[in-house]
Amino acid sequence: MSQSPVVISGTGLFQPPEVITNAELVEAFNAYVARHNAEHASAIAAGQREALQPSSVEFIEKASGIQRRYVMEKSGVLDPARMYPRLQPRPDDQLSLLAEIAVDAGRQALAAAGKTGADVDAVLCAASNMQRAYPSMAIEIQHALGAGGYGFDMTVACSSATFAIEQAVNAVRAGTARCVLVVNPEITSGHLEWRDRDCHFIFGDVCTAVVVEAAATATAADTWEVLGTRLATQYSNNIRNNFGFLNRSEDSDPLARDKTFRQEGRKVFKEVVPMAAAHIQQHLQGLGLSPAQVRRFWLHQANLGMNQLIIKKLAGQEVHPDLAPLILDEYANTSSAGSIIAFHHHRADLRPQDLGVICSFGAGYSIGSVVVRKC
Ligand code: CO8
Numbered sequence: 001m002s003q004s005p006v007v008i009s010g011t012g013l014f015q016p017p018e019v020i021t022n023a024e025l026v027e028a029f030n031a032y033v034a035r036h037n038a039e040h041a042s043a044i045a046a047g048q049r050e051a052l053q054p055s056s057v058e059f060i061e062k063a064s065g066i067q068r069r070y071v072m073e074k075s076g077v078l079d080p081a082r083m084y085p086r087l088q089p090r091p092d093d094q095l096s097l098l099a100e101i102a103v104d105a106g107r108q109a110l111a112a113a114g115k116t117g118a119d120v121d122a123v124l125c126a127a128s129n130m131q132r133a134y135p136s137m138a139i140e141i142q143h144a145l146g147a148g149g150y151g152f153d154m155t156v157a158c159s160s161a162t163f164a165i166e167q168a169v170n171a172v173r174a175g176t177a178r179c180v181l182v183v184n185p186e187i188t189s190g191h192l193e194w195r196d197r198d199c200h201f202i203f204g205d206v207c208t209a210v211v212v213e214a215a216a217t218a219t220a221a222d223t224w225e226v227l228g229t230r231l232a233t234q235y236s237n238n239i240r241n242n243f244g245f246l247n248r249s250e251d252s253d254p255l256a257r258d259k260t261f262r263q264e265g266r267k268v269f270k271e272v273v274p275m276a277a278a279h280i281q282q283h284l285q286g287l288g289l290s291p292a293q294v295r296r297f298w299l300h301q302a303n304l305g306m307n308q309l310i311i312k313k314l315a316g317q318e319v320h321p322d323l324a325p326l327i328l329d330e331y332a333n334t335s336s337a338g339s340i341i342a343f344h345h346h347r348a349d350l351r352p353q354d355l356g357v358i359c360s361f362g363a364g365y366s367i368g369s370v371v372v373r374k375c
Contacts, residue, residue: 003173004173004214004215004216005214005215005225005226006169006172006173006212006213006214006215006225006226007212007213007214007215007218007223007224007225007226007375008165008210008211008212008223008224008226008372009112009113009114009115009211009212009213009218009219009220009222009223009224010108010109010110010111010112010113010114010115010210010211010220010222011108011109011112011208011209011210011211011340011343011344012104012105012106012107012108012109012110012111012112012208012209012210012344013105013108013206013207013208013209013341013344013345014101014102014104014105014108014185014206014207014208014209015070015206016070016071016072016101016205016206017070017072018070018071018072018073018074019068019069019070019071019074020068020069020071020074020077020078021067021068022057022060022061022066022067022068022201023057024074024078025055025060025077025078025200025201026054026055026056026057026060027078028077028078028079028080028083029054029055029194029195029197029200030054030055031080032052032080032083032195033052033053033054033055033197035080035081036052037051037052052197053197054197055197055200055201060201063303063305064201064202064303064304064328064332065303065304065305065326065328065329066201066202066328066329066332066333067329067330068204068329068330068332069201069203069204069205069331069332070204070205070206070331071085071189071204071205072085072087072097072101072187072189072205073085073086073087073189077189077194083194083195084189084190084192084194085189085190087190095140095144096131096132096137096140097131097187098125098127098130098131098137098185098187099131099137099140099141099144099185101185101187101207102125102137102141102183102184102185102207102209103141103144103145104207105183105184105185105207105208105209106123106141106145106181106183106209107145108209109181109209109210109211110145110181110209110211112211112220112222113211113213113218113219113220114219114220115179115211115213116146117145117146117147118146118147118148119178119179120142120145120147120148120149120179120180120181120211121147121148121149121150121177121178121179121180122147122149122150122151122168122171122176122177122179122180122181123138123139123141123142123145123147123149123150123151123180123181123183124138124151124152124153124154124164124167124168124180124181124182124183125137125138125141125151125152125153125154125183125185126153126154126155126156126160126161126163126164126182126183126184126336127155127160127183127184127185127186127335127336127337128155128157128158128160128186128188128191128335128336128363129155129186129187129188129190129191130153130155133245136151136152136153137153137185138151138152138153138183139151139152141181141183145181147181149177150177154167156233156336156364156366156368157239157335157336157362157363157364157366158300158302158333158335158336158338158360158361158362158363158366159231159300159336159360159361159362159364159366159367159368160184160335160336160360161182161184161208161210161336161337161339161340161360161368162229162231162336162339162358162359162360162368162369162370163231163366163368164182164184165182165210165212165226165229165358165368165370166229166231166368166370167180168180168182168210168212169212169226169229172212172213172214178213178214178217179211179212179213179217180211180212180213181209181210181211182209182210182211182212183207183208183209184207184208184209184335184336184337184340185207186205186206186207186334186335186336186337187205188203188204188205188261188333188334188335189203189204189205191241191243191260191261192260192261193257193260193261193262196257196262198263198265199261199262199263199265201332202261202302202332202333203261203332203333203334203335204331204332204333204334205334206331206334206337206341207337208336208337208340208341208344210340212226215375222347222348222374223374223375224347224356224372224373224374224375225372225373225374225375226370226371226372227287227289227355227371227372227373228283228286228287228370228371229368229369229370229371230279230282230283230286230368230369231366231367231368232275232279232366232367232368233364233365233366233367234275234364234365235364235365236271236363236364236365238263238264238267238268238271238365239261239262239263239264239268239362239363239364239365240258240262240263240363241258241259241260241261241262242258242259243259243260247259263363269303269305269306271365272306272361272362272365272367273306273309273310273313274313275361275365275367276299276300276306276310276359276361276367277309277310277313277314279359279361279367279369280297280310280314280357280359280369281314283357283369283371284357284371287371289355289371291314291315292315293355294315294355294356294357295350295354295355295356296322296323296324296325296346296347296350296354296356296357297310297311297314297323297324297356297357297359298324298325298339298340298342298343298346298347298356298357298358298359299311299324299339299342299359300338300339300359300360300361300362301326301327301328301331301332301333301334301338301339301341301342302328302333302338302361302362303328303333304326304328304329307319307324307326307328310324311323311324325342325345325346326342327341327342327345327346335362336360336362338360339358339359339360340358342358343356343358347374350374351374352374352375353373353374354373354374355371355372355373356371356372356373356374357369357370357371357372358370358372
Protein backbone atom coordinates (compact mmCIF):
# COMPACT_ATOMS: atom_id res chain seq x y z
CA MET A 1 0.00 0.00 0.00
CA SER A 2 1.54 3.34 -0.94
CA GLN A 3 1.76 5.89 1.85
CA SER A 4 0.91 9.55 1.35
CA PRO A 5 4.06 11.65 1.71
CA VAL A 6 4.99 13.31 4.97
CA VAL A 7 7.22 16.37 4.96
CA ILE A 8 9.36 18.56 7.18
CA SER A 9 7.97 21.98 6.31
CA GLY A 10 9.80 24.33 8.68
CA THR A 11 12.59 24.60 11.23
CA GLY A 12 13.40 27.11 13.97
CA LEU A 13 16.40 27.87 16.17
CA PHE A 14 16.59 29.65 19.50
CA GLN A 15 20.14 30.80 20.22
CA PRO A 16 20.91 31.79 23.83
CA PRO A 17 22.07 35.34 24.47
CA GLU A 18 25.51 34.56 25.93
CA VAL A 19 28.68 33.06 24.42
CA ILE A 20 31.64 31.46 26.21
CA THR A 21 34.85 31.26 24.17
CA ASN A 22 37.42 28.53 24.84
CA ALA A 23 39.82 31.19 26.20
CA GLU A 24 37.23 32.42 28.75
CA LEU A 25 36.32 28.86 29.70
CA VAL A 26 39.91 27.75 30.22
CA GLU A 27 40.77 30.87 32.21
CA ALA A 28 37.90 30.21 34.64
CA PHE A 29 38.66 26.47 34.82
CA ASN A 30 42.34 27.05 35.54
CA ALA A 31 41.46 29.60 38.24
CA TYR A 32 39.25 26.90 39.81
CA VAL A 33 42.13 24.39 39.59
CA ALA A 34 44.60 26.82 41.23
CA ARG A 35 42.08 27.54 43.98
CA HIS A 36 41.35 23.84 44.55
CA ASN A 37 45.04 22.86 44.61
CA ALA A 38 45.90 25.70 47.05
CA GLU A 39 43.03 24.67 49.32
CA HIS A 40 44.21 21.04 49.39
CA ALA A 41 47.97 21.76 49.24
CA SER A 42 48.92 19.75 52.34
CA ALA A 43 46.85 16.69 51.33
CA ILE A 44 48.35 16.86 47.82
CA ALA A 45 51.89 17.16 49.27
CA ALA A 46 51.19 14.16 51.53
CA GLY A 47 50.03 12.13 48.54
CA GLN A 48 46.52 11.80 49.98
CA ARG A 49 44.93 13.71 47.17
CA GLU A 50 45.78 14.26 43.49
CA ALA A 51 46.41 17.77 42.20
CA LEU A 52 43.95 18.84 39.48
CA GLN A 53 45.50 19.46 36.06
CA PRO A 54 44.86 22.62 34.05
CA SER A 55 42.88 22.66 30.80
CA SER A 56 44.07 24.22 27.53
CA VAL A 57 42.52 25.90 24.50
CA GLU A 58 44.87 23.98 22.20
CA PHE A 59 43.72 20.60 23.56
CA ILE A 60 40.04 21.51 23.28
CA GLU A 61 40.29 22.67 19.68
CA LYS A 62 42.46 19.75 18.58
CA ALA A 63 40.46 17.05 20.41
CA SER A 64 36.97 18.31 19.60
CA GLY A 65 36.85 21.08 16.96
CA ILE A 66 34.87 23.25 19.41
CA GLN A 67 35.73 26.96 19.57
CA ARG A 68 32.86 28.44 21.59
CA ARG A 69 29.38 27.68 22.88
CA TYR A 70 26.13 29.54 23.61
CA VAL A 71 24.79 29.34 27.16
CA MET A 72 21.73 30.64 28.97
CA GLU A 73 23.89 32.22 31.69
CA LYS A 74 27.66 32.50 31.74
CA SER A 75 28.62 34.38 34.93
CA GLY A 76 27.92 31.38 37.16
CA VAL A 77 29.81 29.01 34.86
CA LEU A 78 32.84 31.30 34.80
CA ASP A 79 32.84 31.94 38.55
CA PRO A 80 35.63 29.67 39.91
CA ALA A 81 33.77 29.45 43.23
CA ARG A 82 30.60 28.13 41.53
CA MET A 83 31.11 26.63 38.03
CA TYR A 84 27.48 26.22 36.96
CA PRO A 85 24.86 28.65 35.60
CA ARG A 86 22.90 31.06 37.81
CA LEU A 87 19.25 30.64 36.91
CA GLN A 88 16.29 32.18 38.71
CA PRO A 89 13.44 29.95 39.90
CA ARG A 90 10.09 30.98 38.40
CA PRO A 91 6.63 30.95 39.96
CA ASP A 92 4.27 28.15 38.83
CA ASP A 93 2.09 30.56 36.84
CA GLN A 94 5.04 31.71 34.66
CA LEU A 95 6.29 29.95 31.54
CA SER A 96 9.19 27.68 32.53
CA LEU A 97 12.62 28.24 30.99
CA LEU A 98 12.59 25.10 28.84
CA ALA A 99 9.10 25.92 27.57
CA GLU A 100 10.09 29.55 26.89
CA ILE A 101 12.97 28.70 24.57
CA ALA A 102 10.91 25.93 22.92
CA VAL A 103 8.05 28.37 22.24
CA ASP A 104 10.55 30.78 20.65
CA ALA A 105 12.06 28.12 18.36
CA GLY A 106 8.61 26.62 17.76
CA ARG A 107 7.13 29.95 16.61
CA GLN A 108 10.02 30.38 14.15
CA ALA A 109 9.49 26.88 12.74
CA LEU A 110 5.74 27.46 12.41
CA ALA A 111 6.30 30.81 10.64
CA ALA A 112 8.68 29.07 8.20
CA ALA A 113 6.01 26.43 7.56
CA GLY A 114 3.30 29.08 7.10
CA LYS A 115 1.41 27.76 10.14
CA THR A 116 0.23 29.09 13.49
CA GLY A 117 -0.13 27.38 16.86
CA ALA A 118 -3.80 26.71 16.06
CA ASP A 119 -2.73 24.43 13.16
CA VAL A 120 -0.67 22.20 15.49
CA ASP A 121 -2.36 19.14 16.99
CA ALA A 122 0.65 17.42 18.57
CA VAL A 123 3.69 18.79 20.41
CA LEU A 124 6.66 16.56 21.18
CA CYS A 125 9.18 18.02 23.58
CA ALA A 126 12.29 15.89 23.03
CA ALA A 127 15.56 16.67 24.82
CA SER A 128 18.29 15.15 27.00
CA ASN A 129 17.00 16.69 30.21
CA MET A 130 13.56 17.86 31.30
CA GLN A 131 12.99 20.67 33.75
CA ARG A 132 10.52 18.68 35.83
CA ALA A 133 8.48 15.50 35.65
CA TYR A 134 4.99 17.04 35.42
CA PRO A 135 3.04 18.75 34.05
CA SER A 136 5.01 17.87 30.96
CA MET A 137 6.84 20.66 29.15
CA ALA A 138 5.16 19.63 25.89
CA ILE A 139 1.71 20.36 27.38
CA GLU A 140 2.93 23.71 28.69
CA ILE A 141 4.27 24.56 25.21
CA GLN A 142 1.04 23.33 23.57
CA HIS A 143 -0.90 25.68 25.88
CA ALA A 144 1.42 28.66 25.26
CA LEU A 145 1.15 28.23 21.47
CA GLY A 146 -2.63 27.78 21.47
CA ALA A 147 -2.20 24.33 19.90
CA GLY A 148 -4.78 21.53 20.08
CA GLY A 149 -4.46 17.75 20.22
CA TYR A 150 -1.89 16.35 22.60
CA GLY A 151 1.69 16.75 23.79
CA PHE A 152 4.26 14.64 25.59
CA ASP A 153 7.90 14.78 26.67
CA MET A 154 10.46 12.22 25.61
CA THR A 155 14.18 11.78 26.20
CA VAL A 156 16.68 9.67 24.29
CA ALA A 157 19.70 11.88 25.06
CA CYS A 158 21.48 13.00 21.88
CA SER A 159 18.98 11.14 19.71
CA SER A 160 15.88 12.77 21.18
CA ALA A 161 15.17 14.88 18.07
CA THR A 162 15.47 12.13 15.45
CA PHE A 163 13.48 9.70 17.62
CA ALA A 164 10.76 12.37 17.98
CA ILE A 165 10.73 13.04 14.24
CA GLU A 166 9.96 9.34 13.71
CA GLN A 167 7.06 9.57 16.20
CA ALA A 168 5.82 12.69 14.38
CA VAL A 169 6.03 11.08 10.94
CA ASN A 170 4.21 7.97 12.19
CA ALA A 171 1.49 10.07 13.83
CA VAL A 172 0.84 11.96 10.59
CA ARG A 173 0.89 8.72 8.57
CA ALA A 174 -1.50 7.03 11.01
CA GLY A 175 -3.80 10.06 11.00
CA THR A 176 -3.55 10.60 14.78
CA ALA A 177 -2.14 14.09 14.12
CA ARG A 178 -2.10 16.42 11.12
CA CYS A 179 0.62 18.84 12.08
CA VAL A 180 3.28 17.95 14.68
CA LEU A 181 5.71 20.39 16.28
CA VAL A 182 8.91 18.76 17.58
CA VAL A 183 10.97 20.96 19.93
CA ASN A 184 14.42 20.23 21.42
CA PRO A 185 15.23 22.59 24.30
CA GLU A 186 18.76 21.58 25.30
CA ILE A 187 20.00 23.47 28.37
CA THR A 188 23.03 21.22 28.66
CA SER A 189 24.84 23.74 30.90
CA GLY A 190 22.58 22.65 33.77
CA HIS A 191 23.88 19.08 33.68
CA LEU A 192 27.48 19.52 32.60
CA GLU A 193 30.27 19.12 35.16
CA TRP A 194 32.14 22.33 34.39
CA ARG A 195 34.83 21.34 36.98
CA ASP A 196 35.91 18.20 35.08
CA ARG A 197 38.57 18.98 32.47
CA ASP A 198 37.74 15.84 30.48
CA CYS A 199 34.33 17.24 29.57
CA HIS A 200 34.08 20.89 30.67
CA PHE A 201 34.32 22.17 27.08
CA ILE A 202 31.94 19.76 25.38
CA PHE A 203 28.43 21.22 25.56
CA GLY A 204 26.36 24.30 24.68
CA ASP A 205 22.74 25.44 25.09
CA VAL A 206 20.23 25.91 22.28
CA CYS A 207 16.71 24.95 21.18
CA THR A 208 15.62 23.66 17.77
CA ALA A 209 12.15 23.05 16.37
CA VAL A 210 10.79 21.09 13.39
CA VAL A 211 7.31 21.06 11.83
CA VAL A 212 6.15 17.70 10.41
CA GLU A 213 2.93 17.46 8.37
CA ALA A 214 1.36 15.72 5.38
CA ALA A 215 2.62 16.96 2.02
CA ALA A 216 -1.03 17.56 1.15
CA THR A 217 -1.39 20.26 3.84
CA ALA A 218 2.05 21.86 3.37
CA THR A 219 2.14 25.35 1.87
CA ALA A 220 5.78 26.33 2.49
CA ALA A 221 8.13 26.76 -0.47
CA ASP A 222 10.90 24.78 1.26
CA THR A 223 9.65 21.28 2.14
CA TRP A 224 11.49 17.97 2.58
CA GLU A 225 9.80 14.63 2.06
CA VAL A 226 10.71 12.10 4.74
CA LEU A 227 11.63 8.96 2.77
CA GLY A 228 12.31 6.94 5.90
CA THR A 229 13.33 6.94 9.55
CA ARG A 230 15.38 4.33 11.39
CA LEU A 231 16.09 4.10 15.11
CA ALA A 232 18.45 1.85 17.06
CA THR A 233 19.60 1.52 20.66
CA GLN A 234 22.27 -0.59 22.31
CA TYR A 235 22.92 -0.47 26.06
CA SER A 236 26.16 1.18 27.19
CA ASN A 237 27.32 2.81 30.43
CA ASN A 238 29.97 4.86 28.64
CA ILE A 239 27.82 8.01 28.77
CA ARG A 240 25.87 8.22 31.99
CA ASN A 241 24.16 10.54 34.48
CA ASN A 242 22.62 9.16 37.71
CA PHE A 243 20.62 12.29 38.54
CA GLY A 244 17.04 11.27 39.23
CA PHE A 245 13.98 11.45 41.42
CA LEU A 246 15.09 8.54 43.63
CA ASN A 247 18.32 10.32 44.70
CA ARG A 248 16.63 11.67 47.84
CA SER A 249 15.36 8.24 48.89
CA GLU A 250 18.79 6.76 48.23
CA ASP A 251 20.25 9.39 50.58
CA SER A 252 22.79 10.14 47.88
CA ASP A 253 24.62 13.45 47.58
CA PRO A 254 22.84 15.61 44.97
CA LEU A 255 26.18 17.30 44.13
CA ALA A 256 28.15 14.04 43.75
CA ARG A 257 30.06 13.63 40.48
CA ASP A 258 27.76 10.89 39.20
CA LYS A 259 24.76 13.30 39.26
CA THR A 260 26.06 15.20 36.23
CA PHE A 261 27.19 14.14 32.76
CA ARG A 262 30.18 11.81 32.61
CA GLN A 263 31.60 9.70 29.83
CA GLU A 264 34.42 7.50 28.61
CA GLY A 265 35.07 9.77 25.62
CA ARG A 266 37.62 7.53 23.88
CA LYS A 267 35.38 4.45 24.11
CA VAL A 268 32.38 6.43 22.87
CA PHE A 269 34.42 7.65 19.93
CA LYS A 270 35.67 4.16 18.99
CA GLU A 271 32.37 2.33 19.45
CA VAL A 272 29.89 4.84 18.06
CA VAL A 273 31.67 5.76 14.80
CA PRO A 274 31.32 2.26 13.21
CA MET A 275 27.79 1.89 14.61
CA ALA A 276 26.66 5.21 13.10
CA ALA A 277 28.29 4.56 9.71
CA ALA A 278 26.74 1.06 9.47
CA HIS A 279 23.37 2.38 10.60
CA ILE A 280 23.25 5.05 7.87
CA GLN A 281 24.53 2.61 5.25
CA GLN A 282 21.84 0.03 6.11
CA HIS A 283 19.11 2.64 6.28
CA LEU A 284 19.96 3.93 2.81
CA GLN A 285 20.24 0.37 1.47
CA GLY A 286 16.78 -0.44 2.80
CA LEU A 287 15.44 2.48 0.79
CA GLY A 288 17.26 1.30 -2.36
CA LEU A 289 19.80 4.13 -2.03
CA SER A 290 23.56 4.38 -1.60
CA PRO A 291 25.73 6.95 0.28
CA ALA A 292 27.07 8.18 -3.09
CA GLN A 293 23.57 9.44 -3.95
CA VAL A 294 23.36 11.55 -0.79
CA ARG A 295 23.93 15.24 -1.45
CA ARG A 296 24.30 16.19 2.24
CA PHE A 297 24.73 14.58 5.66
CA TRP A 298 23.54 16.64 8.62
CA LEU A 299 25.34 14.65 11.32
CA HIS A 300 25.18 14.84 15.10
CA GLN A 301 27.69 17.42 16.28
CA ALA A 302 29.76 15.89 19.09
CA ASN A 303 33.27 15.77 17.73
CA LEU A 304 34.94 16.85 14.48
CA GLY A 305 36.99 13.64 14.26
CA MET A 306 33.92 11.42 14.69
CA ASN A 307 32.15 13.11 11.77
CA GLN A 308 35.28 12.91 9.61
CA LEU A 309 35.57 9.17 10.20
CA ILE A 310 31.88 8.47 9.64
CA ILE A 311 31.96 10.28 6.29
CA LYS A 312 35.16 8.49 5.31
CA LYS A 313 33.55 5.12 6.04
CA LEU A 314 30.38 6.07 4.16
CA ALA A 315 31.58 8.08 1.21
CA GLY A 316 35.23 7.01 1.01
CA GLN A 317 36.35 10.62 1.00
CA GLU A 318 37.55 13.32 3.37
CA VAL A 319 34.79 15.27 5.01
CA HIS A 320 33.95 18.51 3.24
CA PRO A 321 31.60 21.18 4.60
CA ASP A 322 29.52 20.87 1.45
CA LEU A 323 28.93 17.16 2.11
CA ALA A 324 28.72 17.22 5.93
CA PRO A 325 28.55 20.74 7.34
CA LEU A 326 29.87 21.41 10.84
CA ILE A 327 28.26 23.74 13.35
CA LEU A 328 30.21 22.29 16.27
CA ASP A 329 32.86 25.02 16.19
CA GLU A 330 30.26 27.70 16.99
CA TYR A 331 27.69 25.78 19.09
CA ALA A 332 29.70 22.90 20.66
CA ASN A 333 27.73 19.69 21.31
CA THR A 334 24.10 20.70 21.78
CA SER A 335 22.99 17.10 22.27
CA SER A 336 19.84 16.28 20.25
CA ALA A 337 19.71 19.73 18.62
CA GLY A 338 23.07 19.44 16.79
CA SER A 339 22.02 17.68 13.58
CA ILE A 340 18.90 19.87 13.42
CA ILE A 341 20.98 23.07 13.71
CA ALA A 342 23.10 21.77 10.80
CA PHE A 343 19.90 21.06 8.80
CA HIS A 344 18.49 24.50 9.73
CA HIS A 345 21.56 26.45 8.62
CA HIS A 346 22.79 24.35 5.70
CA ARG A 347 20.02 23.33 3.32
CA ALA A 348 19.07 26.48 1.38
CA ASP A 349 21.51 25.70 -1.46
CA LEU A 350 20.12 22.22 -2.20
CA ARG A 351 17.89 21.62 -5.25
CA PRO A 352 14.64 19.71 -5.73
CA GLN A 353 15.20 15.92 -5.65
CA ASP A 354 18.48 16.30 -3.69
CA LEU A 355 18.81 13.64 -0.99
CA GLY A 356 19.95 14.24 2.56
CA VAL A 357 20.43 12.32 5.82
CA ILE A 358 19.88 13.77 9.30
CA CYS A 359 21.60 11.49 11.82
CA SER A 360 22.11 11.61 15.58
CA PHE A 361 24.16 9.35 17.86
CA GLY A 362 24.95 9.40 21.54
CA ALA A 363 24.07 8.19 25.01
CA GLY A 364 22.17 4.95 25.37
CA TYR A 365 23.78 4.25 22.91
CA SER A 366 21.15 5.61 20.60
CA ILE A 367 21.23 6.29 16.86
CA GLY A 368 18.48 7.83 14.74
CA SER A 369 18.48 8.65 11.03
CA VAL A 370 15.98 10.50 8.86
CA VAL A 371 16.39 10.30 5.08
CA VAL A 372 14.86 13.30 3.29
CA ARG A 373 14.41 14.50 -0.30
CA LYS A 374 13.91 18.12 -1.21
CA CYS A 375 10.47 18.60 -2.79
N1 CO8 B 1 42.92 20.03 28.56
C1 CO8 B 1 44.13 19.43 28.46
N2 CO8 B 1 44.29 18.10 28.48
C2 CO8 B 1 43.20 17.33 28.64
C3 CO8 B 1 41.92 17.88 28.77
C4 CO8 B 1 41.80 19.29 28.73
N3 CO8 B 1 40.62 19.91 28.85
N4 CO8 B 1 41.01 16.88 28.91
C5 CO8 B 1 41.70 15.73 28.87
N5 CO8 B 1 43.02 15.98 28.72
C6 CO8 B 1 44.12 15.01 28.64
C7 CO8 B 1 43.70 13.66 29.21
O1 CO8 B 1 43.89 13.62 30.58
C8 CO8 B 1 44.61 12.71 28.45
O2 CO8 B 1 45.86 12.67 29.08
P1 CO8 B 1 46.68 11.28 29.14
O3 CO8 B 1 46.98 10.95 27.70
O4 CO8 B 1 47.87 11.64 29.95
O5 CO8 B 1 45.76 10.28 29.78
C9 CO8 B 1 44.80 13.38 27.09
O6 CO8 B 1 44.44 14.77 27.27
C10 CO8 B 1 43.92 12.78 26.02
O7 CO8 B 1 42.58 12.59 26.55
P2 CO8 B 1 41.48 11.79 25.79
O8 CO8 B 1 42.03 10.54 25.20
O9 CO8 B 1 40.26 11.70 26.65
O10 CO8 B 1 41.16 12.84 24.60
P3 CO8 B 1 40.43 12.57 23.26
O11 CO8 B 1 41.35 12.84 22.18
O12 CO8 B 1 39.69 11.25 23.26
O13 CO8 B 1 39.29 13.70 23.28
C11 CO8 B 1 36.90 13.85 23.66
C12 CO8 B 1 38.29 13.72 24.28
C13 CO8 B 1 36.83 15.22 22.96
C14 CO8 B 1 35.88 13.78 24.76
C15 CO8 B 1 36.66 12.74 22.60
O14 CO8 B 1 36.97 11.48 23.14
C16 CO8 B 1 35.23 12.69 22.13
O15 CO8 B 1 34.69 13.63 21.58
N6 CO8 B 1 34.56 11.53 22.27
C17 CO8 B 1 33.19 11.36 21.84
C18 CO8 B 1 32.30 12.03 22.78
C19 CO8 B 1 30.85 11.91 22.41
O16 CO8 B 1 30.47 11.85 21.28
N7 CO8 B 1 30.06 11.93 23.38
C20 CO8 B 1 28.66 11.95 23.16
C21 CO8 B 1 28.07 12.38 24.43
S1 CO8 B 1 26.82 13.45 24.22
C22 CO8 B 1 25.30 12.67 24.49
O17 CO8 B 1 25.09 11.54 24.21
C23 CO8 B 1 24.25 13.51 25.11
C24 CO8 B 1 24.22 13.25 26.57
C25 CO8 B 1 23.30 14.18 27.25
C26 CO8 B 1 23.78 15.58 27.34
C27 CO8 B 1 23.72 16.12 28.72
C28 CO8 B 1 24.30 17.53 28.85
C29 CO8 B 1 25.24 17.80 29.94
